[in-house]
Each structure stands twice: as C-alpha cells, then as structure tokens.
Amino acid sequence: MDLPLREALERFLDGGDDPVEGALIVAEIVDETADANWSRDEIGRLADAIGTQGEITPRRVVRQFAQSGFRGARKNYYEVDNSVLHHVLRTRRGIPISLGVVLIGIARRLGLDALGVNFPRHFLVTIDDLLVDPFAVSPTTIDNCRQWLKENKVDETGAFNIADARDIAVRMLNNVRMLVQGQGDFSRALEISDYQLMIFPDSYGLYVERADAWLGLRAPEMVVRELEEAVRHAPDDAIADRLRDRISQARQLKSVVN
DSSP states (O other): OTTTHHHHHHHHHHHEEEEEEHHHHHHHOOOOTTOOOHHHHHHHHHHHHTTTTOOHHHHHHHHHHHTTTTTTTOOSOOOOOGGGGHHHHHHEEEEEHHHHHHHHHHHHHHHHEEEEEEOTTTTTTEEEEEETTTTEEEEEOOHHHHHHHHTTTTTTTTTTOOEOOHHHHHHHHHHHHHHHTTOOOHHHHHHHHHHHHHHHOOOOHHHHHHHHHHHTTTTTHHHHHHHHHHHHSSSSSSHHHHHHHHHHHHHHOOOOOO
16 A cells, blocks of 8 residues: 555654654644644743743653643543644643653653653653653552552553553554544554554554454455464464464455455
8 A cells, every 4th residue: 555654654663762753643644734843843842931940850841741731631532633743732632642742752852761651551651760640641650550450450561661652653553543443434444554564564463453444344355364464473373273263254254345
C-alpha cells in the first residue's frame, strides 16, 4: 500500500528518541490538516511560560501543566481527536498517552529527564525521579500503581517498562486503530496498522488484528494470509497452534470481494 507518510515515519525511525515527533506523525496520519510546526511551537511556548516562573522542578512542571488547563478527557474519552496532538494542545484535554507526550515535550524543553512508562491501560510518565499520572495531571507512586494492578487483576510483568518513542507511536496508533475498527471502518484500520508494521514488523498481534479487520471486510483469503504471518511470528507453539485452527476456520468462509 502507498502510505502518504511513509518517508516521514522512516525518518522518525532513523533519528533519535523524541516522542513528540512520533506523536506529530500520528496526528498527520489521523488528520492530514495537522500543523506539526504549530504543535512544536505551542509546546515550546508552554515550556517557556513555565521556565520563566521560578525554579524548574518536576513537581512544579506538573503543577503548572495542570494550571495551564490540561486534564483528562473524561466526557469524550473514546474519541479519535484525543490521540491527535494539535487537538489536545488546543482543547487542553486528552487521554493519558497524548497528555503524557505533551508533558514529556515540555519537561525535556526545560532540561529535565522525562520518559514514558508503558503501564497497562494507563500510560504514565517519569520526570527525573517523579512518577506522574498524566490523565490526573498529578504525581503518583509505585505502590498506588501496584494496588491498581492488583485490584484489576493485571500482571505486573512489564508494567513499569520504559516506553521509547517507537513504543509510544505504536501505542497511540493502536488507540486510533481500535476506535476506527470499532466503528466498522476496517479499511482505515488496515491503513493504520500498515504504519504500525513499519515500526514493529514482527508483531504477531498486529497480524491477528489485521486478520480481524479483513474478516470485517469479508475477505477470508486475506484473513488466511494475515494469520499465516501471525504464525510465522508467534512467540510459542501453543499460540501458533491456535492460529492454525483459525486459519482452518477462515478457509471455510466465502469471500465477497471481487
């Protein structure tokens, strides 16, 4: 497939570890009218405003980020716009990962060490030694997070892994893809997953998700093709066997694509 932003994504993958730049490409994938330069300038303006108001510490950056009006989008959480950086910068509302990227961008402009944390279902940020919940726009603690994992019966393995710029871009695209696929726009979901595969071509889970999208388009021959790729990248024999069972089922379906 001819992807309009292939070259931009390739340049991103070749250069450094800036989550803001990855998020700006995600924004352009979602909205072709996105103005990346405006978003960069706005993050710079926010950083400058914080930097001129006293000593720069992680807690003060988070506090002034909240005072600038940023907070979680609670009423319209499941909207694609909440993953689009220029929309988040204009409305001051977003989901954890998009707010987290803005916060990382501001903190890094101010000379602080800011990173993403791939916490399940709820992206987190570290600024120096401070752990931050970007959706609540507030510091949190490892103990609080472990309690959440326990209450929600989520395995702690990998829950506090650092998310590099690639991880963040894929996670943002994943949010968008799931939303559009849930709305029945399977072709758009496949296009988004094409970009994801550019970043992580060996992700068996992405091939499975693509198979589901092709199933929505009632194209079983493509379902089989994607599941065969998933088998090639399956992490163990048990998963590969389950995928082969799905392939057998898909081969029984009739295609409506001509």
